[in-house]
Amino acid sequence: MSSLSVEDVTVRFGGVVALDAVSLSAPDATVTGLIGPNGAGKTTLFNVITGLQASSAGAVRLGGEDISSLKAHHRARRGLARTFQRLEMFGSLTVRDNLLVAAESRGVPSPRAAVDDILARLGLGSLADTRANALPTGTSRLVELGRALATAPTVLLLDEPASGLDDHETEHFGQLLVELAADGLAILLVEHDVDLVMQVCSTVHVLDFGVRIASGGPAEVREDPGVQAAYLGEEVVA
Amino acid sequence: MTTFLTYTIIGLVVGAVYSIAASGLVLTYTTSGIFNFAHGAIGMVSAFSYWELRVHRGWPAPLALLVVILVLAPLMGLVIERSVVRRLRGASVEVTLVVTLGLLLALLNLSYYVWDPTLGRPLPRFFDGSKVRLLDVNISYHQLIVLAVGCVVAIGLRLLLGRTRVGLAMRAVVDDSDLLAMNAGDPERVTAFSWALGAALAALAGVLIAPLVTLDALSLTLLVVNAYAAAVIGRLRSLPLTFAGGLGLGLVVTYATGYFPQTESWDRLAAGVPTIALFIVLIFLPPAGVARAQASSRRVPGLPSTVAVTASAIAFAAATVVVARGATLSNLISLGDVLGFGIILLSLVLLTGFGGQVSLCQLTFAGIGALAVGKVGANPLGFLVAACGAGAVGALVALPAVRLRGLYLALVTLAFARFADVVVFPNSAAFGSGDRLAVDRFELGPVSFAGERMYFVLLGVVFAATAAGLLTLRRSSFGRRLSAMSDSPAACATVGIDVTRTKLAVFAISAAMAGVGGGLFGGLHTGVSANDFTMLGCLTLLLLVVLGGIGHVSGAILGSATLGVIAAIKPGVAEPVQRILDLAPGVVVMLVLASVPDGVAGWWGQRVESIRAWRRSDLRSPTQEARTDVQLVG
Numbered sequence: 001m002s003s004l005s006v007e008d009v010t011v012r013f014g015g016v017v018a019l020d021a022v023s024l025s026a027p028d029a030t031v032t033g034l035i036g037p038n039g040a041g042k043t044t045l046f047n048v049i050t051g052l053q054a055s056s057a058g059a060v061r062l063g064g065e066d067i068s069s070l071k072a073h074h075r076a077r078r079g080l081a082r083t084f085q086r087l088e089m090f091g092s093l094t095v096r097d098n099l100l101v102a103a104e105s106r107g108v109p110s111p112r113a114a115v116d117d118i119l120a121r122l123g124l125g126s127l128a129d130t131r132a133n134a135l136p137t138g139t140s141r142l143v144e145l146g147r148a149l150a151t152a153p154t155v156l157l158l159d160e161p162a163s164g165l166d167d168h169e170t171e172h173f174g175q176l177l178v179e180l181a182a183d184g185l186a187i188l189l190v191e192h193d194v195d196l197v198m199q200v201c202s203t204v205h206v207l208d209f210g211v212r213i214a215s216g217g218p219a220e221v222r223e224d225p226g227v228q229a230a231y232l233g234e235e236v237v238a
Numbered sequence: 239m240t241t242f243l244t245y246t247i248i249g250l251v252v253g254a255v256y257s258i259a260a261s262g263l264v265l266t267y268t269t270s271g272i273f274n275f276a277h278g279a280i281g282m283v284s285a286f287s288y289w290e291l292r293v294h295r296g297w298p299a300p301l302a303l304l305v306v307i308l309v310l311a312p313l314m315g316l317v318i319e320r321s322v323v324r325r326l327r328g329a330s331v332e333v334t335l336v337v338t339l340g341l342l343l344a345l346l347n348l349s350y351y352v353w354d355p356t357l358g359r360p361l362p363r364f365f366d367g368s369k370v371r372l373l374d375v376n377i378s379y380h381q382l383i384v385l386a387v388g389c390v391v392a393i394g395l396r397l398l399l400g401r402t403r404v405g406l407a408m409r410a411v412v413d414d415s416d417l418l419a420m421n422a423g424d425p426e427r428v429t430a431f432s433w434a435l436g437a438a439l440a441a442l443a444g445v446l447i448a449p450l451v452t453l454d455a456l457s458l459t460l461l462v463v464n465a466y467a468a469a470v471i472g473r474l475r476s477l478p479l480t481f482a483g484g485l486g487l488g489l490v491v492t493y494a495t496g497y498f499p500q501t502e503s504w505d506r507l508a509a510g511v512p513t514i515a516l517f518i519v520l521i522f523l524p525p526a527g528v529a530r531a532q533a534s535s536r537r538v539p540g541l542p543s544t545v546a547v548t549a550s551a552i553a554f555a556a557a558t559v560v561v562a563r564g565a566t567l568s569n570l571i572s573l574g575d576v577l578g579f580g581i582i583l584l585s586l587v588l589l590t591g592f593g594g595q596v597s598l599c600q601l602t603f604a605g606i607g608a609l610a611v612g613k614v615g616a617n618p619l620g621f622l623v624a625a626c627g628a629g630a631v632g633a634l635v636a637l638p639a640v641r642l643r644g645l646y647l648a649l650v651t652l653a654f655a656r657f658a659d660v661v662v663f664p665n666s667a668a669f670g671s672g673d674r675l676a677v678d679r680f681e682l683g684p685v686s687f688a689g690e691r692m693y694f695v696l697l698g699v700v701f702a703a704t705a706a707g708l709l710t711l712r713r714s715s716f717g718r719r720l721s722a723m724s725d726s727p728a729a730c731a732t733v734g735i736d737v738t739r740t741k742l743a744v745f746a747i748s749a750a751m752a753g754v755g756g757g758l759f760g761g762l763h764t765g766v767s768a769n770d771f772t773m774l775g776c777l778t779l780l781l782l783v784v785l786g787g788i789g790h791v792s793g794a795i796l797g798s799a800t801l802g803v804i805a806a807i808k809p810g811v812a813e814p815v816q817r818i819l820d821l822a823p824g825v826v827v828m829l830v831l832a833s834v835p836d837g838v839a840g841w842w843g844q845r846v847e848s849i850r851a852w853r854r855s856d857l858r859s860p861t862q863e864a865r866t867d868v869q870l871v872g
Contacts, residue, residue, distance in 0.1 A: 052728055071731070073731045073735055101733065104715045104718070106733065106734045
């Protein structure tokens, strides 16, 4: 069963079509990749899914229920969580409070204990009492991930979560994503680190100029000439 | 029919002035991102300058107009852009609006300094009021000129923006100033030009309307509040819609004034029509997307421990007991003002400092509280009505604006303060015009706080308890939600927080706090009048708490103490010094806020924090430092 599905979502900004009848799904217990060049519409699609951006047409379903008309906070309360490409931290709060505010608003039982577990899992325990706006970018992305996890989601949208991490940290991060998916989470991953996407995703969708140009397993997508031309280009061809 | 045509002509004339003023406002806002609350004050200073040259010095009208509109006003715009606007790049919305409010107060007080407000200054209409008769309606040349100028400005702006190189650059700076810079454009020059042009339009509006109304600094400054609705109809970016909105508004205001029954109450209501129009426009305005986090220089103070908070509150209350025993009765009233205003300012610390929301009508809520206590009684029920009444009104005022961006909340609250000033408070059912409503001092069963000393202690205890309550609230789930909302409304929504409801809640709580403060303030003076809760008073209070440090409870007492000090020394100094004291808050805010956005309390907190950090680093050995390194992913 697919936890998240997007059906024919279209977004127009004046005369510009940012998303053109895009459909895709993110099944439970898997990491699904969403890649594409800059300006392809990946973040716009995330905004539509989470309710921060209205779509011109199409539907978003969560666990089969059409959530297209729901406001962002109602979607979050139904189990949809995300991180942001451009950081959206609660900078004046400590790392622990960033997660706590999320757990409390979702009504997670024993929120403090749940938050401490997540902090430990992400290796953020020693930074729990640090003000979030004092953190470097890579660590901030982990805090955003922790905040999303603190809402006890069923679907997790990650927008460039590995940017700012070094190779070692990225490798750990990939393992973490696989573990989270193994716990049952449906993860939709937007990431420019193609190696990471190919390593952890079971299915990859490719967007270009707002249109889904390919979908399939990592190897299949890698070999797709349209994808190579539009996005992977020289890197893969070489 | 003739009456209707007459009203229509007058309405179009007034509307043309609104349109000209509002288009200048939109022009500067779109090109610099700063909503200039002092736009009306620029128009007012220009109108007075025109009077100075035309009437006082006897210059011919064309020359005086040329100098004021094409030289003085643009120069004023350029100076403001260079000295104030540029320094505000990247500043938060609350800092930018407080700085332009400071400019408004500074220009207003400057005009009082230069032109004695007690003297009448009749300003002749163009062509000495000569008229033509059209369809049985007398139309003065002045009115015709206003209409013609309105058309010329509308067409001129359209041509400027659509057909000229500088217009293209102005539109480019709105879209992306960085991109313009990369393409060999100069965004700063374009913004400076927009401010010069905006100031010229403000001057034009001021000079055209001043002969039709009284040349009064305050009413001319606030005339632009009426133009807000026009600017909002244009969503603060569309000039054609702004023009249409201005004309429509002018017509509605004039028809209301003309056709409402000729009684005092209806006259007041007619004067409040622009505010009602603004509310209606806001209700129908489509919501903006959820606001993303903005880079802010604001630093939020650390949370003191519960023990420290309790000890400080007890110490503060104890100090008021000591002061109450030692101070003279008249000093107790002055010091009581500091505490009373302090309680009202604490409501702004909660709303703006913690919640990131803006209110320019906090003193109006205090007035509602004082009114409730005056009417119901200075007992627990009276204060309950004060809190609930002010809270409910606060929620109603905020309701149309909270789903929009912060600036709209500022506009609607300022308009509400003006509405209360003009329509609500002077009404005989409220304070009455020039009357004083008796407000008793608090009683709790057999315990009476009627004496000055007891009442002062009561104020001290309430201030300390409220401040401690706020600090405790910051540790609570609601407090965390407020901080989160202030930092990133978008992220809040994606973790399940209902941002609109949280904004409404904090607005209502803060209005309720101000209501209670107003009731206590009324008791201190055993009576209040409409003059105690004016819109200008609201702005001054906001400026002072921002200077004190709006993110800190100590900022509230610093702000109200500054007000107390000014009030205490003012009667004993010469008039020029008094005027300088009036000017001071606005000027200081303009000069220092861009560099010290956290106010005095924030600045001091940072100094203390740096000294502590320096001491810690001095005591720490290199091995200890290495141990603090953190493995980010385990």
